[in-house]
Amino acid sequence: MFGPRPERPVFNARHAFAACLAFAPESGGIFCHHASALRRAPAKAMFQAMSELYHNRVLELAADIQHVGDLTDPDGSVLKVSRVCGSTVKVDLKLDEAGARIMAIAVDPKACALGQAATSILAEHAIGATIEEVIAARDALKDMLKDNGPPPEGRFWELRHLEPVADYPPRHTSTLLAFEAAVAAIEEALASRGLARETAG
Numbered sequence: 001m002f003g004p005r006p007e008r009p010v011f012n013a014r015h016a017f018a019a020c021l022a023f024a025p026e027s028g029g030i031f032c033h034h035a036s037a038l039r040r041a042p043a044k045a046m047f048q049a050m051s052e053l054y055h056n057r058v059l060e061l062a063a064d065i066q067h068v069g070d071l072t073d074p075d076g077s078v079l080k081v082s083r084v085c086g087s088t089v090k091v092d093l094k095l096d097e098a099g100a101r102i103m104a105i106a107v108d109p110k111a112c113a114l115g116q117a118a119t120s121i122l123a124e125h126a127i128g129a130t131i132e133e134v135i136a137a138r139d140a141l142k143d144m145l146k147d148n149g150p151p152p153e154g155r156f157w158e159l160r161h162l163e164p165v166a167d168y169p170p171r172h173t174s175t176l177l178a179f180e181a182a183v184a185a186i187e188e189a190l191a192s193r194g195l196a197r198e199t200a201g
Contacts, residue, residue, distance in 0.1 A: 052164040053171070054113055061161070062116035067123045071106045075192060076185030080177045087111035087174040089119055091181040093126070099195050102126045102134065105182075112174050114165055119178040121158045129155055131186050138179035145172045 071077070074092035081088045090108040095101065105126045109119040118141070126134065137156035143149030144163060151160030165171045190196060 053168065055161075055164075057158075057161045058113060058117045061120040061158070062113040065107065065109065065116060065120040065123055067106050067127075068108065069106045070108065071104055074104075074106075074185070074189075076187070076189035078181045078184040078188060080181040080184065082111075082115070082173040082177060084170055084173050085112060087115045087177060089115060089177040089181050091122070091178065091185045093182065093185050093189065095131070095186070095189050095193075099190055099193055100130055102129050102131070102186075107178065109178065111177060112171075114162065114171055115174040115177050118159065118162060118175050121156055122178045122182055125155045125158075126182065131190075134179070134182050134186060138176070138183050141179055142176060145175060 071092040071094060073094075075094050077090070077092045079088060079090040088110045092106040093102050094104040096103050105123060107119050107123045109116050111119065122134075133155050137152050137154070137159065140149065140152035141156075141159050141162070144151055144159070145166045146169075148166060151157070151163055162175055165175050
């Protein structure tokens with residue numbers, strides 16, 4: 001069912017934070033507003049921000065992503081890209097015959113540790129999830145990050161580990177990539193079967 005398995009990214013605290021700081025306009029890379037602000041911040045503030053965002057559980061999740069690769073014949077396959085930092089996440093999935101539950105998933109994340117952690121949570125818990133659960137998790141994650149909403153509950157409860165990201169708007173897009181890609185892949189899968197369901201968040 002799965003294609004070739006790509007090399008799994010490995011993260012540690014130093015690498016995770018360095019990835020956010022590595023892109024600068026003077027080097028021809030992608031500009032990260034959050035990184036620019038932190039470069040101008042006092043060292044103590046920089047360390048505090050790093051500790052809040054890239055705490056141990058986030059790094060553990062980012063370093064242990066299940067179902068990395070491609071599905072050979074997915075019902076839906078979507079690549080999402082962050083225009084802010086250049087992170088990407090691709091999600092392939094298969095639905096059951098009723099189009100109600102996810103039966104298989106594969107992910108291909110090329111993202112910062114926050115995007116990797118969110119992808120890890122999705123990949124670990126998606127198989128067997130109803131499409132409503134995935135959509136609700138995407139909506140709850142977005143609400144938590146952008147509107148100070150409560151952390152997600154249920155199957156994808158570990159998204160609460162990303163709650164500190166709410167204070168860093170430039171990181172919102174990369175953190176949402178995996179679930180946005182999953183919902184878009186669900187839409188594609190349903191459309192291929194002539195089914196329709198409300199997924200807008």
